[in-house]
Amino acid sequence: MRFVAGIDGGQTSTTAVVIGEDGVVRGRGGAGPADHVDEPIGSPKCANACTTALMRALDAAELPRDTAFEAVHVGLSGYDDQFDGQRPAFAARVVRLQHDAPIALAGAVQARPAIVVIAGTGSVAYGESGEGTSVRVGGWGYLFGDAGSAFAIARDALAGAMAEDDRAQRSPLGDAALAYFDRSDLHELATAALLGRIPRGELASFARVVLDAARLGDPDATAIVAEAASALAALATVAIARLHCSDLPVPVAFAGGAFLNEAFMARTRERLGTLAPNALAVTPRYEPAIGAALLAFADAELPVPERIVER
Numbered sequence: 424m425r426f427v428a429g430i431d432g433g434q435t436s437t438t439a440v441v442i443g444e445d446g447v448v449r450g451r452g453g454a455g456p457a458d459h460v461d462e463p464i465g466s467p468k469c470a471n472a473c474t475t476a477l478m479r480a481l482d483a484a485e486l487p488r489d490t491a492f493e494a495v496h497v498g499l500s501g502y503d504d505q506f507d508g509q510r511p512a513f514a515a516r517v518v519r520l521q522h523d524a525p526i527a528l529a530g531a532v533q534a535r536p537a538i539v540v541i542a543g544t545g546s547v548a549y550g551e552s553g554e555g556t557s558v559r560v561g562g563w564g565y566l567f568g569d570a571g572s573a574f575a576i577a578r579d580a581l582a583g584a585m586a587e588d589d590r591a592q593r594s595p596l597g598d599a600a601l602a603y604f605d606r607s608d609l610h611e612l613a614t615a616a617l618l619g620r621i622p623r624g625e626l627a628s629f630a631r632v633v634l635d636a637a638r639l640g641d642p643d644a645t646a647i648v649a650e651a652a653s654a655l656a657a658l659a660t661v662a663i664a665r666l667h668c669s670d671l672p673v674p675v676a677f678a679g680g681a682f683l684n685e686a687f688m689a690r691t692r693e694r695l696g697t698l699a700p701n702a703l704a705v706t707p708r709y710e711p712a713i714g715a716a717l718l719a720f721a722d723a724e725l726p727v728p729e730r731i732v733e734r
Contacts, residue, residue, distance in 0.1 A: 425493050427723060428480065428513070429716030430473050431523060432457030432499040434544035435624040435680065438712040439476035441484045444493075444720075446728025448713075449486065452479025456624055458500040459508035460564060470511040473497055477513065489514060494723035496715040498526030500545060501564065517722045523711060524549030524559055530714025531676035531707035536668050539707075540659045540691075542651075543679035544627040546572035548658035550666050550673075558665040561658045565623065570654035571691075573630035573681045574623065579647045580633045581616075581626075585609050596643055599632050634684040648687060656694035663699055675699075676707045 426449070430439045437454040457472035477495070481488050492515035499506075502522045510520065524547050528539040535553025540546075546569045547562030565574050584597030588609045597609055604621060606612040615621045636644035659675050666673070675695060682688045692704040709717075713731055720727045 425725065426490060427493050427716050427719035427725070428477055428495045429526065429712045429714065429719055430476060430495065430497040431526060431710070431712040431715055432469060432473055432497055433523065434458040434460070434500045435627065437472040437476045439473070439480040440712045440716050441480045441486065442716045442731065444725055446731050448731060448733050450480040450482070450484025452476045452483060454479070459506065460501045462508060464507045465509055467509045469499060469508040473511040491515065493517070493725060494519070494719040496526070496719035496722055498523035498711055498715045519722050524562065526715040526718060527678045527711040528714065529717050530709035530711050531678055532674045532705060533708065534674055536666050536671065536673050538659050538662050538673060538675045540655050540675065540677050541679040542572055542655055542677070542681035544572060544574050544624055545569040546575070546655060546658065548662040550662040552666050556666065558662050560662045560665070571651040571658070573627040576633050576647055576651050577626050577629040580629065580644065583643055583647070585613065594643065595641055596633065596636060599636065600629060603629055603632055630681060634687050638686045648690065652687060652690040653694050655691050656698050659695055659702065660698040663702060669699070670701060672701055672703050674705045675702045676705050678707055678711060
């Protein structure tokens with residue numbers, strides 16, 4: 424039996440899957456964040472997270488840790504050709520690293536043209552025409568973009584609470600933030616965030632509280648969440664236009680932790696229907712780590728299984 428592996432390296436966590444040439448998922452493993460943003464040149468953060476996740480997947484598959492793969496495909500948040508981190512080394516005939524958006528689309532939708540919108544710690548939309556053309560919209564990182572992401576939702580909620588504090592007024596989101604981050608006041612919270620004492624992924628996790636507050640009717644949270652949903656729908660709309668597919672029923676899939684909130688997913692789909700009436704919101708077939716494994720089959724020039732099944 425020959426094996427491939429797919430790895431989804433995110434800003435919050437990393438997931439690896441080991442799949443046999445028969446399409447059966449033999450094992451899964453997880454680890455911490457793998458992104459290299461804000462890391463020094465040569466940082467082992469990505470390599471360590473990817474290696475740990477893959478070793479745990481091999482353990483779960485009851486395979487030796489020195490198992491040789493036909494290919495290992497890694498999708499990495501924030502990856503570009505100038506990747507400065509230490510590259511992971513695997514016992515594999517082919518190892519490929521790329522941005523995480525293509526692996527998300529590979530897992531989410533089989534047809535082309537198609538779009539995937541990712542909203543995790545960051546955000547991006549990615550589409551392929553099926554004729555060799557691809558587009559990436561957004562994905563500029565937390566300093567310059569990531570509109571609609573969990574980080575943006577959390578940041579906007581905290582910024583709003585801090586503005587209320589300037590007016591000597593308390594806000595429900597501000598009180599929730601102090602309890603969530605276990606800080607005595609918002610100045611302490613801001614300082615901790617700016618100095619990196621609260622990691623970016625932990626800040627982004629506050630989005631869950633904001634999404635829940637919106638669901639319960641908090642007006643500030645509702646406005647923030649509505650703006651985030653519109654921003655994500657707009658990313659998809661721009662991607663569709665750039666692929667020259669505005670008049671076609673293009674499938675659009677949604678991936679990433681922010682969309683685990685069903686109300687947020689529904690709101691984003693609703694906005695997409697307004698901005699791009701011909702778009703078809705679809706449920707992803709597989710998670711991004713599976714998408715990476717599907718691309719690994721192609722990297723190794725192995726037949727891609729018709730379907731992937733869990734053992």
